[in-house]
Amino acid sequence: MSKSRIAAIDVGNDSVKAVFGNADYELSIPNVIARDTEDRPVIGIEELDNKDPLEGIHIKVHSPALKENNVIYRVGNLATKSDNATELDQGSSKSEEDQTLVMLFATLALDAVREHKDSSVIDADYTLGTGLPLREVKEGKDVGYRSRLLSSVHQVEFLVTPKYQGIKVNLKFNQVKVYPEGFAAFINLVMDNNLNIINRDLIDKRILIQDIGGLSTDVAVIKNRNVDDDKAQGFNLGVAESLEAIREEIRTKHGVELDSRRDVVEIITKKQDRNHIMVKGSRTSVHDITDRILLDLAKKQYRILRNIWQKNSQTEICYFVGGGAIVLKDYLKMLNNSLDGYNIGFFEDEKESVWMMANAYYKLISDYYRKNNKEKEKQTVEK
Incomplete structure (x- = not known):
């Protein structure tokens, strides 16, 4: 790949x-x-x-950006079946975890190899748009993260992976843009892929965007079409710990082992037989477990909303976004109806809510890519 390819990647706690x-x-x-x-x-x-290659991602990753280099991993669905599977933990910094980079490199390599699977070594160049929680950006961790990506070539070698076994992908970045997640959510709400305004009702409103992730919650305060950096806040509170608690209680009470937090999310959000599992072949309710644990988390999230709204009293609406918002939607609505009655909104299209960050990064990095190429063409003509 001689030409740089656009990639917009949201390394979310639940999925990339x-x-x-x-x-x-x-x-x-x-x-x-x-x-x-x-x-x-x-x-x-x-x-x-x-x-399907996605069912058997088995790779060796070589990168100077990693703390532990040249390590072999199962990734994604294949990893969920392992006894030693790891997911990001509460309190960890996304920008500093090897797991974030391993997932990022694996995702890029899977894109690169699709078009060039007849080659044994593929050189792939990307212009990457990605993001970090607001808290980490405010702490300046985006600078080091970006520089680690840009500073070297990163190699993914496919081992026992369907269709791609034995192929090596060398990943290089032409440019990397790291966006704060709350700002990205605002962009996605009001602009299309060409950054034209599509939601004029929202553009000049004072709004909050509460993005509930697996490990953290970001609240962006939007005023005069900009994120107020001083008032925007990040919290070490996500749904991961609660999902883990549900998983553990189901194991203890019903003797059922769930592979990962994603299995818990499926039980909570599925259209049919929500909050039910199969125990020895019998359909069994786990409502008592999920309601107690998720209501407790929803109360903490609602407290965040209340505190920030009090400090931004002229706010007109708060949008809840992210995978955590889907899990907690019913509980947050119930609390709001019985308590303060704020003007709050959710995305009924669950895919839109979950993919909001990736779509926003795509809009932003595509715009950068277009402008950068125009500038290069202009310079070439002037020469």
């Missing part, structure tokens, strides 16, 4: 969401990794190339 090129390819992978050996056992290895 990515948009590539001319928005011609999307990718979603559970944010789970597990350390592994080079020769993972595969039943029916001769059928390996008939399977």
Whole structure:
């Protein structure tokens, strides 16, 4: 790949969401990794190339940006089946975790290899738009994160992965833009892919955007079409700890092992038989567990809303976004109806809420890419 390809990647706690090129390819992978050996056992290895690569991501990652280099991982769905699977923990900084980079590199490599799977070594160049929680950006951690990505070539080697076994992808970044997550949510709310205003009702309103993630919550305060950096806040409070508590209580009470937090989310949000699991073949309610734990978390999230609204009394509406907002929507609505009755909004289209960050990064990095290319063309003509 000689030409730089656009990539917009949201490394969320639950999953990575990515948009590539001319928005011609999307990718979603559970944010789970597990350390592994080079020769993972595969039943029916001769059928390996008939399977979906996303179900068997098995890679070795070489990068100076990693604290632990040249490590072999199972990634995504394959990792959820491992006893040693790891997910990001409460209190960890996304910008400083190897797991964030491993997921980022794996996602990019999966895009690069689709078009060039007949080559044994692929050189891929990307113009990347991604983001970090507001708290980390305010602490200046975006600078180091960006520089680690830009400073070297990062290699992903596919090991026992369907269709891609033995292929190495060398990833290089032409440019990296790291956006604060709350600002990105605002961009996605009011602008289209060309950054034209599509929501004039919102553009000049004073609004809050409460983005509830797995490990953190960001509240962006929007005034005069800009994020108020001084009033925007990030909190170490997400849904991950509560999902883990539900998972543990289901294991203790019902003897049912769930592979990952994603399984818990599915139980809570599925359209049919919500809050039910199968125990020894019988449909069993876990409403008592999920309601108690999630209502407790919703109260903490509502307290955040109340405190920030009091400090920004002329706010007109607060939008709840992110995967956590989907999980807590019913509880937050119930609390708001019985307590303060703020003007709050949710996205009924769950995909829109979950993909909001990735879509926003795509709009921002595409705009940068277009402007940068125009400038280069102008300079070439002037020469």
